[in-house]
Structures are given as C-alpha cells and as structure tokens.
Amino acid sequence: MTARYALRFGALGYLAFLLLVPVGLVFYRTFEHGFQPAWDAVTNPQALHALWLTLLIAAIAVPANTLFGVVLAIALVRHRFPGRGLVNAIVDLPLALSPVVVGFSLYLLYGTGGWLGGLSDHGIKILFALPGMTLATIFVSLPFVVREVVPVLREIGTDQEQAAETLGAAPFTTFRRITLPAIRWAVCYGVVLTTARVIGEFGAVSIVSGRIEGKTETLPLYVQSQFEGFNTTGAFAASVVLALIALATVLAMRIFRPKEGI
Amino acid sequence: MGITVVEVTKQFGDFVALDDVSVAIPEGSLTALLGPSGSGKSTLLRVIAGLEEPDRGQVLLGDDDVTHQPARARGVGMVFQHYAAFKHMTVWENVAFGLKVRKRPKDEIRTRVHELLELVQLEGLAKRYPAQLSGGQRQRMALARALAVDPEVLLLDEPFGALDARVRKELRAWLRRLHDEVHVTTIIVTHDQEEAMEVAGQIVVINQGRVEQVGTPRELYDSPANEFVMSFVGPVNKIGDTFVRPRDISLSLEPEGDSTEAMVERVVHLGFEVRAELVRDDGQHLIAQLTQEEAQALELERGLIVYVRPSRQTVFAR
Numbered sequence: 001m002t003a004r005y006a007l008r009f010g011a012l013g014y015l016a017f018l019l020l021v022p023v024g025l026v027f028y029r030t031f032e033h034g035f036q037p038a039w040d041a042v043t044n045p046q047a048l049h050a051l052w053l054t055l056l057i058a059a060i061a062v063p064a065n066t067l068f069g070v071v072l073a074i075a076l077v078r079h080r081f082p083g084r085g086l087v088n089a090i091v092d093l094p095l096a097l098s099p100v101v102v103g104f105s106l107y108l109l110y111g112t113g114g115w116l117g118g119l120s121d122h123g124i125k126i127l128f129a130l131p132g133m134t135l136a137t138i139f140v141s142l143p144f145v146v147r148e149v150v151p152v153l154r155e156i157g158t159d160q161e162q163a164a165e166t167l168g169a170a171p172f173t174t175f176r177r178i179t180l181p182a183i184r185w186a187v188c189y190g191v192v193l194t195t196a197r198v199i200g201e202f203g204a205v206s207i208v209s210g211r212i213e214g215k216t217e218t219l220p221l222y223v224q225s226q227f228e229g230f231n232t233t234g235a236f237a238a239s240v241v242l243a244l245i246a247l248a249t250v251l252a253m254r255i256f257r258p259k260e261g262i
Numbered sequence: 263m264g265i266t267v268v269e270v271t272k273q274f275g276d277f278v279a280l281d282d283v284s285v286a287i288p289e290g291s292l293t294a295l296l297g298p299s300g301s302g303k304s305t306l307l308r309v310i311a312g313l314e315e316p317d318r319g320q321v322l323l324g325d326d327d328v329t330h331q332p333a334r335a336r337g338v339g340m341v342f343q344h345y346a347a348f349k350h351m352t353v354w355e356n357v358a359f360g361l362k363v364r365k366r367p368k369d370e371i372r373t374r375v376h377e378l379l380e381l382v383q384l385e386g387l388a389k390r391y392p393a394q395l396s397g398g399q400r401q402r403m404a405l406a407r408a409l410a411v412d413p414e415v416l417l418l419d420e421p422f423g424a425l426d427a428r429v430r431k432e433l434r435a436w437l438r439r440l441h442d443e444v445h446v447t448t449i450i451v452t453h454d455q456e457e458a459m460e461v462a463g464q465i466v467v468i469n470q471g472r473v474e475q476v477g478t479p480r481e482l483y484d485s486p487a488n489e490f491v492m493s494f495v496g497p498v499n500k501i502g503d504t505f506v507r508p509r510d511i512s513l514s515l516e517p518e519g520d521s522t523e524a525m526v527e528r529v530v531h532l533g534f535e536v537r538a539e540l541v542r543d544d545g546q547h548l549i550a551q552l553t554q555e556e557a558q559a560l561e562l563e564r565g566l567i568v569y570v571r572p573s574r575q576t577v578f579a580r
Contacts, residue, residue: 160347169359177359
C-alpha cells in the first residue's frame with residue numbers, strides 16, 4: 001500500500017517538477033501585470049506575423065506529410081520493392097537527427113556554393129524565406145503519419161482489400177472505400193502529432209530562416225528573439241500562445257487516440 | 263461457367279506451391295479442393311480468383327483465357343476464411359458493395375440486396391455492423407456479398423474453418439441447399455475430408471502442389487489412386503504394404519481361415535458406431551469399426567481375445 005502511494009507521488013512529483021511548474025510559471029509571469037500587457041504583447045504586428053507564418057507553414061507541411069505518409073505507409077506495408085528496408089530505416093532519420101543538423105544540411109545544400117545554390121540566381125529563393133523554412137519543417141515532422149499508419153495497415157491485413165477487388169472495385173475505389181476508412185483514426189492521430197511537431201519546430205527553422213524579424217520569424221523564433229531582447233512579457237505571452245496550441249493538440253490527441261483503457 | 267486450369271505452376275521463393283497442376287471443373291458443379299495445410303489448394307483457388315498470378319500455365323473461365331486479367335474483371339465471387347467483412351459498413355452496405363461499385367441503379371440495388379439477405383436469412387440484421395454478428399452470420403453475409411454481383415463462379419476459401427463444429431455442420435448443409443437453388447459453379451477449399459465428402463459432388467485431392475486424384479466422394483473412398491488419398495480420405499490400417507479400412511476388418515470369437523489373433527485394448531463408443539483398438543501378437547496395432555449391435559454380439563471389452571480378418575484390402579503398386 002505504502003509502496004503504491006510512494007510510486008504515485010514519485011511519478012506525479014517528477015511530472016510536476018519537470019513539466020507543470022515551468023509551464024505554470026510561464027502562465028503566471030505572463031499575467032503577472034494583468035491581462036492587458038500580455039494581450040498587447042501578442043497582438044503587436046511582429047507577433048501576429050510570427051503567428052501567421054507558423055500557421056502558414058503548418059498549413060503546407062501538415063497536408064504534405066499526411067499525403068506522403070499515407071502513400072509511403074501503403075508502399076512499405078503492401079508492396080515489395082528494392083530498397084524497401086532502407087526506406088523503412090530512413091523514415092526514422094528525422095526522429096534521430098538533431099533538427100539543427102537538418103537545418104545546417106539544408107543550408108549547405110541551398111546556400112551559396114551548395115549543389116542547389118544556383119537556384120537563387122534564377123530568382124528562386126529557398127534560404128531565408130518561406131520555401132526553406134517549410135522544407136525544414138516537413139523534414140523534421142516526416143515520420144509521424146507513416147509510423148502511426150504502418151502498424152494499423154499491417155493489422156487489418158489484405159483480406160478486405162482483396163474482397164473488394166473480387167467484387168469489382170478498382171484500386172483507387174478500394175483505397176477510398178475500404179483502406180482509408182480502416183486507417184482513418186491512425187491518420188488523424190498522425191496528423192495531430194505532426195501538427196504539434198510543426199508548430200513547435202525551432203532548431204532547423206532557426207538556421208534556414210536567417211531569423212529576419214517580421215519576415216522569417218515563426219512563433220518559437222519570436223519567443224527566442226523577445227527573450228534575447230529582454231522583452232520578457234512578449235516572450236512569455238508568445239509562449240502562452242504556443243502552450244495553448246499544444247494543449248489543444250493534446251486534447252485532440254485524447255479524442256483521436258484509439259481506446260487503450262487509460 | 264466451367265473452369266479449366268492448364269499446367270499451372272506457382273512458386274513463392276523456393277517453395278513450390280503449385281507444380282504443373284491441371285484441373286477441369288464442370289459448369290454448375292460443386293467441387294472441393296481437398297488437401298492438408300500447405301498443399302497448395304488455397305493458392306490454386308487464389309490463382310483462379312486472380313489474386314495470384316501463376317508463373318506458368320493458363321486459367322480459363324468458360325472459353326476465355328483470364329490468366330492475365332485482374333480479379334475485378336473476372337466476375338468471380340469469393341468468400342474468405344476469416345470473413346473479410348468490411349468492418350465499417352453495415353450488413354446492408356457490405357452486400358451492396360459490389361453493386362455500388364458497378365454503379366447499378368438504386369432501385370435495383372435495393373431489390374437485389376433485399377433478395378440476398380432473405381436468401382441467407384439475415385433480413386432482420388441489415389443495419390447491424392459485422393462486429394455485432396456471430397461467426398456464422400458473418401460468413402452468410404460474406405456469401406450474400408459474393409453472390410450479389412451474380413458471379414459466374416463462386417470461390418470459398420475454407421469458409422467454415424473458423425466456426426465451431428455445430429455451426430460448421432449447419433452451414434455445410436445450408437451451402438449444399440443453396441447450391442441446389444443457385445447452380446453457380448462453386449469451388450470450396452477445405453482440409454476436412456468429411457466436409458469435402460458431405461458438400462461436394464467432385465473432389466480434387468491436392469498434396470505438395472500436385473493433384474493426387476479427382477473423383478466423386480465415393481470413388482475416392484472406394485478406389486483411392488494411391489497411399490496418400492487412401493489415408494487422407496478416411497481412417498486406415500497399414501499392415502506392411504496393405505491398407506485396410508477399419509470398417510473392412512471383421513472380428514470373430516473363433517479362428518476362421520486366415521484370421522489372426524488380437525487383443526482388444528480399448529473400446530470407444532461413438533453413438534451408432536463402435537471403434538475397437540486392437541493389438542496383434544506381433545505388436546501390430548489395428549483399428550476396427552463396427553456397429554453397436556455387432557459389438558454387443560461379441561461382448562467387446564478390454565482384454566478380450568478376438569480373431570481378425572481383413573474382408574477387403576488394398577495394395578498399391580510401387
């Protein structure tokens with residue numbers, strides 16, 4: 001009995017110390033001087049632009065990774081092709097690789113003297129602009145949909161798809177009417193995880209964006225720049241916005257998560 | 263529509279699933295593909311369905327060579343061992359699926375689905391989801407779904423394998439009656455010789471990717487082509503090179519002619535029939551099957567000495 005309580009308090013205390021206290025402190029410091037200063041801090045043009053840019057990148061990166069994730073998951077589970085094992089391993093790379101390294105490699109690729117550095121001479125601006133930031137974000141959030149969908153595809157097997165085929169359904173009809181409904185919750189869950197990752201991305205974007213205030217600054221970068229400029233109210237208020245988005249994401253996760261009995 | 267399989271070979275890596283198989287399935291028949299697991303019977307069915315492409319050989323439906331046609335173009339209805347029910351669709355939507363993808367008019371779909379649900383006795387369950395059905399009901403739904411598109415050929419892959427013994431027996435009888443009503447050329451894959459004999463008019467015995475024998479249940483039982491068929495289609499005693507069915511061992515209390523002495527080791531009562539397990543002087547074990555009356559007349563019991571004589575035996579040329 002005592003041991004069980006000790007375990008519970010231990011676990012809760014650990015969580016409180018590591019998560020709740022720091023995040024709670026951010027909320028406390030944000031509204032320390034009332035609601036108005038915090039509101040002003042997140043509604044100034046620079047902050048609004050950062051929020052807009054964050055949402056814009058999410059609006060491109062999330063659908064791109066969803067589409068790619070579903071297609072890749074089907075390819076990995078349902079098809080045999082040379083290099084399948086390699087692809088399977090590479091999908092996990094973004095999870096293992098530090099985002100800073102991702103940003104740096106994109107910088108080398110598209111920067112002056114890089115393999116694709118010549119693109120900027122033709123007016124195609126990748127680095128220090130939306131395309132580069134989006135590419136970096138897509139890279140770091142790539143595995144989530146694939147990793148959620150693959151086990152579900154394995155579990156449902158091919159019986160239903162084959163039954164649909166014998167009943168006269170063309171491949172795309174089978175996908176739309178049979179496969180997609182079966183994996184829809186896994187896709188939703190993957191989308192939620194991807195969104196969370198995309199909204200919070202800092203390291204890779206920090207390098208490829210050049211961090212030009214009011215131009216290539218996403219919300220996490222804005223927090224950093226305000227913090228460095230000793231505008232703590234601005235930094236805290238923007239952090240609260242990020243925390244609220246994260247909270248909404250976690251809630252969505254709870255709704256979409258297949259029942260596990262927790 | 264008849265089905266002709268010509269010299270079909272199919273390999274999975276090093277494993278030869280089908281080795282030069284040729285079979286003719288007459289139009290309107292109910293044929294069983296019978297064999298142990300891993301014999302290639304399911305692969306043959308899937309080759310006919312178009313779910314596997316053979317490495318060599320041809321598949322003909324009627325006079326059409328469909329070897330390279332995809333499953334969806336072949337007009338076959340298929341029922342899978344584990345139902346393959348569309349889990350997110352109701353019973354009604356499951357049965358209507360084939361008609362919907364064929365873009366049939368709504369009225370026609372409604373009439374046809376209604377008809378089929380009646381045929382498989384699931385009228386009251388149209389709005390249920392597969393998860394709310396028993397195994398037997400799910401399999402009947404799968405049958406209705408396969409029949410909805412008026413298939414030329416109905417293919418059943420161990421359809422009753424996942425069901426309990428009583429439901430399995432019911433569904434067999436029901437399938438038999440259904441076939442008498444619908445007359446569609448039907449192939450049923452099974453590893454259960456009793457099921458094959460009970461349901462099918464023609465049985466194709468398959469072993470290690472080859473056809474061992476084709477015939478009616480009676481032909482297989484009475485004149486098996488080889489040792490494998492002999493021992494697969496029913497219980498058998500093997501005495502040296504000789505094979506004797508338990509039913510063909512006659513027992514008596516007195517020696518007669520060439521009979522040999524044996525001791526009763528065990529008597530098993532199986533309702534109408536009685537199985538006696540015997541051991542001869544030379545250590546040879548035998549199983550004899552008698553009616554209850556015969557057993558009573560002999561007063562069979564453990565330890566009794568009897569005289570056995572095969573009334574009918576088979577020897578295969580090597």
